[in-house]
Structures are given as structure tokens and as C-alpha cells.
Amino acid sequence: MSNKVIHIALANPRGFCAGVDRAIEIVENALEKYGKPIYVRNEVVHNKYVIESLKQKGAIFVNDLKKVPENSFLIFSAHGVSKKVKTDTLNYHLKSIDATCPLVTKVHKEVNRYLFEGYEILMIGHSGHPEVEGTLGQEADSKGKMHLIESLEDAKNIAIKNPNKLAFVTQTTLSLDETKEIISVLKHRFPNIQGPKADDICYATQNRQDAVKKSLHDADLFLVVGSKNSSNSNRLKELGDKNNIESYLIDDMNEFNPQWLNNKHKVLITAGASAPEVLTQALINTIKTYKQIEIEEIDGTEENIIFKLPKI
Ligand code: SF4
Structure with missing residues (x-):
């Protein structure tokens, strides 16, 4: 050379990916069907270029639902939302459209099943990421059943009430290698831990x-x-x-x-x-x-x- x-x-x-394609199409279709503005909670996907182009078409991105006028359409981002956000949407009289990626929804369903069955759940993910907030926020009553595991150290030190009623889920966009190491520590410490076959990485x-x-x-x-x-x-x-x-x-x-x-x-x-x-x-x-x-x-x-x- x-x-x-x-x-x-x-x-x-x-x-x-398919989830991003779908989320963008949902915003575009809503704009076409209902006209502008269409409100979107947080960035529908994390990309500056995409957000700017949707803004130009009439999307308004908001963090605070109080800023959305009553009866407006509000789209939930591909990262998913907590139960509280869904309740707030109803309380503020907003019409929601859900652009949560189906692979995130699948994790939410797992979490809800475990919570229903009385499990404690370890969520492997990064603090502050909207997907993590949405998944942790499936525990609407804040009984402290969900714990965030961000590192190997967390996995080594987390204290659990009943290791025989314990499950894990993961954020969908993690490092495969790091997550594997974390899960291996958890499985070693808690041999009866329930969870996906490998992880929830999409x-x-x-x-x-x-x-x-x-x-x-x-x-x-x-x-x-x-x-x-x-x-x-x-x-x-x-x-x-x-x-x-x-x-x-x-x-x-x-x-x-x-x-x-x-x-x-x-x-x-x-x-x-x-x-x-x-x-x-x-x-x-x-x-x-x-x-x-x-x-x-x-x-x-x-x-x-x-x-x-x-x-x-
Ligand atoms: S979970 Fe995966 S497929 Fe779904 S939006 Fe995120 S990156 Fe895309």
C-alpha cells in the first residue's frame, strides 16, 4: 500500500439498527398524521444530526412533561420509560405514542415478571442512561427490589436479601466482554440467580x-x-x-x-x-x-x- x-x-x-429506524419513523409518521408540533420525551435516539432534522420537521424534545400543553401528542423515546413517566403522561392529559425499542420492552416485561414473583433484580448498566432509568423505573412502588450494577466491583460487593430469589437483566447497549465478566462474578456469588441465557445486549x-x-x-x-x-x-x-x-x-x-x-x-x-x-x-x-x-x-x-x- x-x-x-x-x-x-x-x-x-x-x-x-431496527429500533432506531422504527423510532424515527414513528416521529415522522406522527408529524405527518397530526401535524406539528409533536412532543418527544428526551432525544428519541441519541444522535445530534437526527435530532436536528426532526426538530426542523416540527418535533419538540422535552425533559419536563409540565412544559407540554394538555392534549398534545408525546412520544416516548427508543430507550423506554419508567412507570412514573407513563402515569405522569396520563395525569398531564397527554396522548402518548410509544417508540420504545421492542428489545427494551422485552427487558421491561422480564423485570415486571420478576417483580411480580417477588424477586430482587440486579440491573447491569450505566447510571443516568435513559434506558437504565426506564428499566429501573419498572419498580413503581420503590420497594428497593432493584439494584444497579455498574462495574465488577459492584458485582463483587452487592448485598442481597435472599440469593435464592434473585435475577439479573442488562442494558441492551453494553460492552459484551465487560458484561460477560460481571455476569460470571454474579453467577459465582449467587449460583441460583435467574436471567437471560447470556445477557440482554441486543x-x-x-x-x-x-x-x-x-x-x-x-x-x-x-x-x-x-x-x-x-x-x-x-x-x-x-x-x-x-x-x-x-x-x-x-x-x-x-x-x-x-x-x-x-x-x-x-x-x-x-x-x-x-x-x-x-x-x-x-x-x-x-x-x-x-x-x-x-x-x-x-x-x-x-x-x-x-x-x-x-x-x-
Ligand atoms: S436495543 Fe438495540 S436494536 Fe433496540 S434501539 Fe437499542 S441499539 Fe437499537
Whole structure:
């Protein structure tokens, strides 16, 4: 490979997952059917570009439901919501439309089943992430049955009332490797713990991490297209960091620094599950303005999952 030509390897699959596609379509369909404005609780998916384009079409993103006028439509984001948010929506006389990813809803159902059966539940995830708030918030009566496990240390130290009535669930967008370690500690400490076969990490998170792992070894620069608050994008970047490869998470092409390309031969590019392909192409075009490039699409797991849209 010539020193002047930068080889760009594109990981596959990358970018939008079925849950993100569905959530965006729900907002767009609601705007088309009911006209603007349509209110959306939090960012419907974690991507700056997507949020800006939906704002331009008439979506208003809010954190505080008190700011939404009565009788307005309110869309719940792909990350899911707590029971309290659902009750507040009714109390404030709002009409809700649920864009929660069906794979998050599946976890909520599991949590509700365990709570009904009197289990204590360990949720493996990151504090403050909306999906974690929504899943922990399935315990509406705050009886302290749900505990957040954020690290191996937490898994080693958590105190449980009855280890024989214990279950775990996970956030859908975690690092596969870290989660495996945490679950193995929990299973060692609590042999009767109930839970999913492996974890609740979704197919899209798994496929994007696997695709990157397969191609990282000969890259000398790793770029992840995704927003800073996107959990699965951060987990992808961490794979580069752990392998000591210069890695950046890039949300907006203004953040691109051409110096990153100095003395580089092979750039691996991927995109988080909430990042549209148009941004990946913008990144390639940006690199092209500085260097001659050759592009390779790396084969990966084919994804053909489509989630049904709710009736609105
Ligand atoms: S990343 Fe996974 S859980 Fe999240 S919206 Fe996409 S498919 Fe659903």
C-alpha cells in the first residue's frame, strides 16, 4: 500500500439498527398524521444530526412533561420509560405514542415478571442512561427490589436479601466482554440467580462490536461515527482504546482533525446504531479532502430485522 494512499475499511454492519429506524419513523409518521408540533420525551435516539432534522420537521424534545400543553401528542423515546413517566403522561392529559425499542420492552416485561414473583433484580448498566432509568423505573412502588450494577466491583460487593430469589437483566447497549465478566462474578456469588441465557445486549450492539473486533488488528486509526451520549457508540470506541489504537468518536465533521491522518495507513470506520449512513459518507468525503483514499467494505453479519410500527 502506498504511503500516500489511506486505506479506509468500513465495518459491517454499522449505523442504524431496527429500533432506531422504527423510532424515527414513528416521529415522522406522527408529524405527518397530526401535524406539528409533536412532543418527544428526551432525544428519541441519541444522535445530534437526527435530532436536528426532526426538530426542523416540527418535533419538540422535552425533559419536563409540565412544559407540554394538555392534549398534545408525546412520544416516548427508543430507550423506554419508567412507570412514573407513563402515569405522569396520563395525569398531564397527554396522548402518548410509544417508540420504545421492542428489545427494551422485552427487558421491561422480564423485570415486571420478576417483580411480580417477588424477586430482587440486579440491573447491569450505566447510571443516568435513559434506558437504565426506564428499566429501573419498572419498580413503581420503590420497594428497593432493584439494584444497579455498574462495574465488577459492584458485582463483587452487592448485598442481597435472599440469593435464592434473585435475577439479573442488562442494558441492551453494553460492552459484551465487560458484561460477560460481571455476569460470571454474579453467577459465582449467587449460583441460583435467574436471567437471560447470556445477557440482554441486543443483536445490533453485538453485531457492531463483533464487526469491529474482527478488523481492528491491522488498523492504525479507528473512527466511530456517533454522538457523545450514545452508549453503543462509546462502547465501540472503547474497543479501539483497549487495543491501543488511536480512536475517536466523531459526531460532526467539524470535529475532524486532519492531523489524525498523519502517518496512518489504515483507518477503520464504524458507526453507532443511532448514526445515519449519511454521516459516515460525510466522514469519508472529509478524509478525501486531505488524502487519496481507497475504500473497502468489510463483510459482516447480514441484518434483516424490521420491527413493526405501532398504530398511531
Ligand atoms: S441499539 Fe438495540 S436495543 Fe437499542 S434501539 Fe437499537 S436494536 Fe433496540
